[in-house]
């Protein structure tokens with residue numbers, strides 16, 4: 040049994056809990072200000088809730104994941120200063136540096152991650168930064184622990200921001216695309232539910248083909264565009280409307296910390 044502590048049961052914290060609960064060997068203890076929604080979720084998913092850091096620390100979690108709003112994450116880290124030095128700390132707070140976290144918790148192994156909401160179904164993309172001063176066995180333990188939530192992409196800390204923007208913010212950009220695809224189905228007479236199912240199934244399959252084949256997206260696109268056919272007309276329309284530039288611009292806008 041691994042005792043995992045989650046501080047901050049909001050959107051990201053909840054998604055991580057859902058993913059971790061698939062493994063019966065994970066025992067989840069959380070800390071969050073009193074919130075009936077968190078208590079309701081705790082009943083549904085069967086995890087423990089505490090409302091103070093002191094109470095939380097008394098449960099002796101082996102691994103702590105910080106999914107609190109970025110601006111208060113260092114304050115939370117400071118409140119954890121009496122935690123056992125063997126406790127592994129994993130911060131999901133975007134933009135909070137390793138050195139700043141290390142100043143608060145100098146004796147603990149600390150990892151920075153940028154996960155994404157698909158961790159809820161163990162299909163996440165998790166950008167990971169591990170400092171080279173962390174013992175190799177602990178690095179492996181952290182990597183293996185996170186792998187139960189999805190694909191772990193280990194990078195330098197300087198790369199974590201863009202990795203987090205594409206991997207962490209990306210689901211929202213894909214959701215905008217899915218929503219627009221659904222609208223186009225409804226515009227052409229499909230019921231909304233069917234249109235949304237069609238759109239998400241198509242994106243799931245296209246992403247899996249790109250991921251598994253490792254072919255460049257431009258080659259996969261060429262395989263769909265029959266000469267003089269319908270798809271190339273749609274692709275030309277996307278180009279006319281600066282679709283690719285809009286995507287690049289969205290990532291750059293989100294990546295400005």
Ligand SMILES: NC(=O)C1=CN([C@@H]2O[C@H](COP(=O)(O)OP(=O)(O)OC[C@H]3O[C@@H](n4cnc5c(N)ncnc54)[C@H](OP(=O)(O)O)[C@@H]3O)[C@@H](O)[C@H]2O)C=CC1
Pocket residue numbers: 046047048049050051052070071072073074105106107108109111115131132133153154155156207208
């Ligand atoms: N959402 C995402 O997809 C991703 C988020 N992240 C990171 O995760 C973190 C949380 O984001 P997100 O889940 O979206 O935000 P939410 O606002 O949904 O969740 C934040 C949670 O933290 C709780 N909280 C606030 N203050 C405290 C405190 N003092 N002690 C304990 N818990 C507290 C809030 O409680 P309450 O509201 O009940 O008061 C809330 O449940 C951020 O640092 C963000 O950068 C990283 C990658 C992806």
Ligand SMILES: O=C(O)[C@@H]1CCC=N1
Pocket residue numbers: 133153203207208
């Ligand atoms: O919107 C945010 O700030 C967080 C970080 C990555 C995804 N969500």
